[in-house]
Amino acid sequence: MRFLIEYKDFKTKEETNFSLQLLDTFLNEHLIGEFHGSTFECILIRFINNPSSKKKYKLRVLYEDIAEIELPGNFINNKTLNVEDFLTGLHRVEEAIMLVKTIELKSELDFSEDKLLLKFQQSIKNAPRTLEELKAYFKKQKQTVQSNWAKLADLSMKRSLSNPKPLTKPLITISISAPLEETEPNHSFIYTEVFSNLLRKAEVMLPGYSHIFIHLADTLVEAKQEFAPNHRIKDAFSIIDTKKYMASDNETKSNMMFNSIVSALRSITKFDHLEEHKIESVIGKIKEEGTDIELKYFSKQNDKYLAEVIYTVPKSHLTNAPFKLRVTDLNSNAVKTTKIDDINLFWCPYSFGSINIKKDSVVIKGRKSHRAEISRRADKLPDEYIFKIKDIFI
Structure with a gap:
């Protein structure tokens, strides 16, 4: 279970307590790596210092899967590290855990209170008890926070592995991020575009989301710092030696x-x-053919012709991609290709809303929206492209 400790002092208006930041780190060090039910992925405890007499304490669901709990507190020093505030907060956590089951829900609660309480009580044995111990814990906080977030990513993957879900949504894109300053060729951009296109064309289905975010770094712990609990996307991680990468030639x-x-x-x-x-x-296709391959944007077919919009990925996101129209005569198997335009891949959906084969022409129309019209106008692109079939097959 992930914990998030927040603080608000109604007298000083401060929203940070130095010692409680360490409590957040400590709780997650011991509790974030285990599953305690599907209803909540996080317990947010907000301590209220110097509350007004009319203060109503929140006890609710936040963002669908966070248990938000406010508790009154009696903290002595917001700015200076002190063991009294740390222990005061620590000993209120059990109360917060027991309040989770009282939150009003629209569905049945799935929450392992006993398991979480037991794990929390065991963790208390490792808590700093003196100012010296708390200062020593503070010195390793940054490393602990990174480890905690990596544990959360690991837990997410472990839950997915043990709880298969039906593949319900088509993959739309993958995105690749890495701590690299790439110029041209920008390999992360190139592979993002090539993999996204080919995985879409392969009709890869995903369990409840449509986007995969791939995070690369020198270590998996570093890569997992980019993990974000989000039902609409899924993160994946891998290692890349950034120093070796930057010192290598383009092929490497x-x-x-x-x-x-x-x-x-x-x-x-x-x-x-x-x-x-x-x-x-x-994977096999890209390994065999590389990234300088012809990709299909979309196509249309009738009894006589197959019309396809094709392109190759440029070496940089700053360079427009060359789009072409390829038409196949299904009776004679004759194939002809003609240029459409050079268009930036980010904006090209505004120019390629639909493709239709008329009696004597192929018509490619842009999207009909105000934003699409502004984009095409800014790039000096037409609202539609019309290609006469007789001219294509000259």
């Missing part, structure tokens, strides 16, 4: 980036029970 950089991304994809495939054969087929 590309291989390093590819291998790290593949490691993360295989990890999430395992713990989230994804369609391994589809993901491995995409």
Whole structure:
């Protein structure tokens, strides 16, 4: 269970208590790595110092999966580290845990109170008891906080592994982030675009979310600092040697980036029970053909023709991608390609709203929205592209 300790002093208007920040770290060090029910992923305890006589204390659900609990406190020093405030807060935590079951819910409560209380009571034995011990704990706080967040990421993956969910949503994108200052070629950008396209075309399905965020860093603990509890996305992690990467030639950089991304994809495939054969087929295609490959944006087919909008990913997000129209005559199998335009990949959805095959032409229309119109106007792009079929097959 994750804990979040907040503080508000109604007299001084301060919202930070130095000692309670360490309490937050301590609780998560001992409790964040274990599952205590599906109703809440976090217990937020907000201590109220010097409350007014009319203060009503919150006891509610926050953001669907956080138990928000306010408790009155009697803290002596907000700015200076002191063991009295730390222990005062520590000994109120049990009360907060026991209040969780009294929160009004719209569904049945799934909360392992006894298990959490037992774990909390065991953790108290390791709590700092003197100012010297608290100061020693403070010196390692940064490292402990990083470890705590990595434990939370591990718990999320462990829960997914042990609790398979149906694959209900199509993958839309993957995003790749790494602590790297890339110029051209920007390999994280290139692989983001190539993997996203091919995984979409492979019709990869995901359990309740549509976006995968891949975080790369020198260590897994560092990568997991980017973890964000969010039902709408899922995070995956992998290692990349940033010093070696920055010192390498472009081919080595590309291989390093590819291998790290593949490691993360295989990890999430395992713990989230994804369609391994589809993901491995995409990995194999990129490994064999590289990133300078022809990608399909969308297509349309009738009895006579197949029309496809195709493109290749540029070396940088600052460079426009060359989009082409490829038309196949299904009777003669003749194939012709003509240029559409050079368009930035971020804005191209505004230009490619639909594609239709008319009697004598292929028509590509942009999206019909005010934002789309402004974007096309800014980039001096037309609202639609019309290609005469007879001109294409000259």
